Amino acid sequence: MYPIVLLSVLGIVVLYLGFLKSKSILLPATLLFLVVAMIGNFFEWNDGELLYFKGMFAVNKLTLTFNAIVLFSAFMIVAMTQGFQDNEEAQPAEYFALMLFSLVGAFMMIGFENLIMLFLGVEILSVAMYVLTGSDKRNLRSNEAALKYFLMGAFATGIMLFGIALLYGASGSFSLNGIESFVTLNQRSPSYLLYAGLLLVLIGMLFKVSAAPFHFWTPDVYDGAPSIFTAFMATIVKTAGFAALFRLLSHSFSGIYDFWWPTLSILTVLTLLVGNIIAVYQDSFKRMLAYSSISHAGYLLIALTSMTKQTENAILFYSMAYSFATICAFGVLIPVAREKSLEGRPNESYEAFNGLAKNNPLLAFVLTVSMLSLAGIPLTAGFWGKFFVFSSAVERELVWMIIVAVLMSAVGIYYYFRVIMAAYMKEGDTATIRIAPFYKIVLIAATLLTILFGLAPGLFEAAM
Amino acid sequence: MELAVFYFFAFLALGSAVFILLTKNLMYAAFALFLSLVGVAGLFVLSGADFLAITQLMVYVGGILVLIIFGIMLTRTPDKTDDSQSANRILLNSRRRFWGLTLSISLFLVLIATITQATFRLSGMPIKSRSTIKTLGVELMTSHLLPFEIAGILLLVALIGAAYLALNRSPS
Numbered sequence: 001m002y003p004i005v006l007l008s009v010l011g012i013v014v015l016y017l018g019f020l021k022s023k024s025i026l027l028p029a030t031l032l033f034l035v036v037a038m039i040g041n042f043f044e045w046n047d048g049e050l051l052y053f054k055g056m057f058a059v060n061k062l063t064l065t066f067n068a069i070v071l072f073s074a075f076m077i078v079a080m081t082q083g084f085q086d087n088e089e090a091q092p093a094e095y096f097a098l099m100l101f102s103l104v105g106a107f108m109m110i111g112f113e114n115l116i117m118l119f120l121g122v123e124i125l126s127v128a129m130y131v132l133t134g135s136d137k138r139n140l141r142s143n144e145a146a147l148k149y150f151l152m153g154a155f156a157t158g159i160m161l162f163g164i165a166l167l168y169g170a171s172g173s174f175s176l177n178g179i180e181s182f183v184t185l186n187q188r189s190p191s192y193l194l195y196a197g198l199l200l201v202l203i204g205m206l207f208k209v210s211a212a213p214f215h216f217w218t219p220d221v222y223d224g225a226p227s228i229f230t231a232f233m234a235t236i237v238k239t240a241g242f243a244a245l246f247r248l249l250s251h252s253f254s255g256i257y258d259f260w261w262p263t264l265s266i267l268t269v270l271t272l273l274v275g276n277i278i279a280v281y282q283d284s285f286k287r288m289l290a291y292s293s294i295s296h297a298g299y300l301l302i303a304l305t306s307m308t309k310q311t312e313n314a315i316l317f318y319s320m321a322y323s324f325a326t327i328c329a330f331g332v333l334i335p336v337a338r339e340k341s342l343e344g345r346p347n348e349s350y351e352a353f354n355g356l357a358k359n360n361p362l363l364a365f366v367l368t369v370s371m372l373s374l375a376g377i378p379l380t381a382g383f384w385g386k387f388f389v390f391s392s393a394v395e396r397e398l399v400w401m402i403i404v405a406v407l408m409s410a411v412g413i414y415y416y417f418r419v420i421m422a423a424y425m426k427e428g429d430t431a432t433i434r435i436a437p438f439y440k441i442v443l444i445a446a447t448l449l450t451i452l453f454g455l456a457p458g459l460f461e462a463a464m
Numbered sequence: 465m466e467l468a469v470f471y472f473f474a475f476l477a478l479g480s481a482v483f484i485l486l487t488k489n490l491m492y493a494a495f496a497l498f499l500s501l502v503g504v505a506g507l508f509v510l511s512g513a514d515f516l517a518i519t520q521l522m523v524y525v526g527g528i529l530v531l532i533i534f535g536i537m538l539t540r541t542p543d544k545t546d547d548s549q550s551a552n553r554i555l556l557n558s559r560r561r562f563w564g565l566t567l568s569i570s571l572f573l574v575l576i577a578t579i580t581q582a583t584f585r586l587s588g589m590p591i592k593s594r595s596t597i598k599t600l601g602v603e604l605m606t607s608h609l610l611p612f613e614i615a616g617i618l619l620l621v622a623l624i625g626a627a628y629l630a631l632n633r634s635p636s
Contacts, residue, residue: 008617015624053610094628101621108614116611124618131625169584193582196575 001052001059002040003067004107010036011100018093027081030096034075037103041067055175056114063111065316066243070106073235073323074099079442080331081228095135099232102128106240110247115164115174115201118244122160122208125240126153129233133225139345145224152207152217160204166197176252183255190256198253198260205248209241211297212271222290227337227346230286231330234293235323242300246315250307257307264305269404271298276408279415286337286348288415289329292374295412296322302405303389306396314388317460321373321381321453324446328370331443332363335433353419354428362440363433364423369447373454375416376409381453388457470510477503488554494532501525512591515600 010033017029041064044050050059078099081092101124108121130153134146168174170193171182183194207214222230253260275295282288296318303314336353337346357364373382386409393402422428435443453460480499487493501524508517558564604612 012620054607056608056610091628091631094624098621098624098628101617101624104614104617105621114611116608117614120611120614120618124614124621127618127621127625131621131628134629137629166578169582191583192578193584196578 001050001057002043003037003071004057004104006037006040007033007100007104007107011097011104014097014100015093018091018097023092026092026096027078030078030100031075033100034071034078038068038071038075041071051113055177056112056117057108058111058113062312062316063243066110066239066319067107069316069320069323070103070110070236070239073239073327074103074232076327076331076442076446077228077232077235080231080327080334080439082436082439095132098128098131102132102232103236106236109240109244112244112247113176115167115176115179118248119157119161119164121240121244122204123157125237126157126208129153129229129237132229132232133221135229136226139224141224142226143224145221148217148224149221156204156207156214159200159207163197163200163202163204166193166200168197170194170197176247179252180255183253187255190259194256195259198256199263201248202245202260202264205241205245206267209238209245209297209300210294211267211301212274212294213267215271215274215294215297218294219287219290222293223284223287223348227286227330227334227348230289231327234289234326234330238293238297238300239319239323242297242304242315242319245304246311249304250311254307261305261307264301265398265401268298268301268305268401271295271301272404272408276411280411282415283350284348285333285350285353285419288350288419289326289333292412292415293326295408296374298408299386299389299405302393302398302401305401306393306398308392308395310388310392310395313461314385314392317381317388317453317457318385320460321385321450324450325370325373325380325382328366328443328446328450329374331439331446332367332370335435335439336363336430339430339433350419350422351428353422354426354430356423356428356430358428359430359432362443363435366443366447367423368420369450371416371420373450375413377413379451379454381450381457383454384457466510470507473503473506473510475503476500477507490536490554491533493554494529494536497532498525498529501529513596515596 014026014030014033017026044059045061045064048060051057052059078096081095105121105124105126105128108117109125112118112121130146130150133149134143136142164174167179170191171179173179173182186194203214207217210218222234225233249260272295275291275293275298279288279291279295282291300315300318300322303311303318333348334346336356337348340347340352353367356367369380373380376382376386386405390402390405393405477500480496480503483496484493484500487496501520505517505520508514508520
């Protein structure tokens with residue numbers, strides 16, 4: 001509860017700081033506020049299971065850990081914005097305030113105990129994302145992406161709201177506990193209203209985490225948005241979305257597992273196939289990362305479909321490993337694309353990375369580790385993420401799903417290694433790219449964490 | 465009597481919705497939307513949700529519909545030549561009608577099947593209270609205080625976003 005209150009208030013403080021003449025205070029202030037929220041997050045660590053505001057919002061170790069992942073990712077992404085120093089037209093106060101408020105939405109999605117809170121959380125996060133996607137107003141592609149995201153997102157929200165209404169009609173309650181008791185009482189005689197409601201809510205949520213066949217907006221939006229916000233979307237929205245899905249399915253609807261797992265398993269396989277196979281044909285690194293985010297949604301869906309005792313841990317670990325690796329990838333992409341810009345626009349194709357390793361060994365190394373982690377190669381955190389996901393599927397004996405997933409991971413290695421090959425093997429001349437020291441520290445920290453959790457995944461469980 | 469009023473409002477809502485679908489004139493569609501929303505508001509009154517009905521009228525008819533009509537009036541027509549014969553025409557044709565129709569009809573059938581087989585928890589209960597406003601107010605300030613406050617953040621985010629996107633920062 002503390003981080004929600006803190007960030008709501010501090011977001012307004014950031015807006016007021018925007019009145020100051022000097023914009024340089026905004027970045028350190030926002031980073032400080034995120035640290036404050038992180039400290040506030042752990043105040044409730046030892047309090048066990050807490051319910052706030054008459055069962056509207058829950059706090060427990062799981063939600064606190066998800067909060068911490070989201071906050072840490074946000075910290076790294078905000079640190080990489082550089083305060084938008086090179087852009088004299090930027091209004092950093094608005095960006096930072098929107099980012100802080102959107103985190104409030106993410107916390108709502110992580111800890112909701114009532115479907116109204118879920119809806120409000122999704123909306124806060126989405127509205128902030130629509131605006132940030134379109135923040136590069138001079139760029140037509142950014143405008144297109146924002147409009148596309150907004151229209152599709154509004155439809156998805158409408159579908160989800162309809163689903164929530166049907167769930168209320170069936171169970172007479174918005175709270176997760178109320179729905180859960182209705183489900184357990186009526187396990188024998190299924191209520192079609194409940195089924196339809198659950199399906200519609202699932203469609204709305206799967207849209208937000210870009211699982212196939214609700215993924216069609218992802219490539220255009222991720223490609224068109226400014227890279228820094230693409231990183232924000234790919235990590236925080238996905239982590240919060242999967243936390244919400246896990247909460248919904250493990251809490252309220254575990255009683256009708258037999259109903260939703262076949263649906264979800266088909267969507268999982270579809271997501272894996274679509275994400276990985278189309279990613280192979282991309283020429284733009286950024287667009288490839290968009291498809292890769294679809295495929296990672298597929299791996300996370302495997303854990304969700306199997307829904308065993310390990311699922312909780314698997315989703316946590318996987319989203320953390322994925323977030324760190326994705327932030328590293330975007331962290332390398334942004335300076336490289338700016339250095340190699342074509343006609344005033346950042347060059348985000350694979351060619352931009354040709355010969356990167358010669359003069360920029362650090363960037364090439366960070367890129368390599370993040371690609372290895374995304375591909376799931378041992379000694380990186382991504383490997384253990386996939387391992388936990390697969391082992392939870394093994395426990396449920398979903399063998400065919402694992403076969404598809406392993407095949408698709410092999411496909412993934414091809415397109416992840418393409419950029420490593422470009423950086424190390426291909427001929428090209430990239431001048432030494434000047435990186436701010438703080439930016440460098442963030443990149444190194446995220447890379448080290450990826451390797452650390454790859455060597456000792458038990459550290460994460462020990463911290464829980 | 466009640467049943468007749470119900471059918472009247474239901475026909476109003478559905479009939480004007482079908483009209484929106486079929487008309488080629490954007491202005492007619494906007495006015496038909498008004499009738500459709502009034503029909504829905506009437507249905508809300510019949511089911512004892514008086515506050516919801518008033519909100520529906522105030523927000524949709526008073527706010528959104530006026531916005532839509534202003535939007536139509538302020539948008540430039542791209543082709544000036546056939547202005548006089550066909551004002552506010554919808555110029556685009558719909559494509560992929562077959563798949564669109566199949567999808568919507570199947571969704572309609574699924575929803576109809578769901579609703580006819582559904583057992584609503586609250587159906588059949590008589591409406592006791594005269595007005596829902598007092599209950600709503602008390603609930604908003606007690607058990608639903610957190611959503612109420614968080615909705616404020618949602619509105620703030622939308623406000624900042626709208627102001628940011630609308631801000632014109634061209635050098636001239």
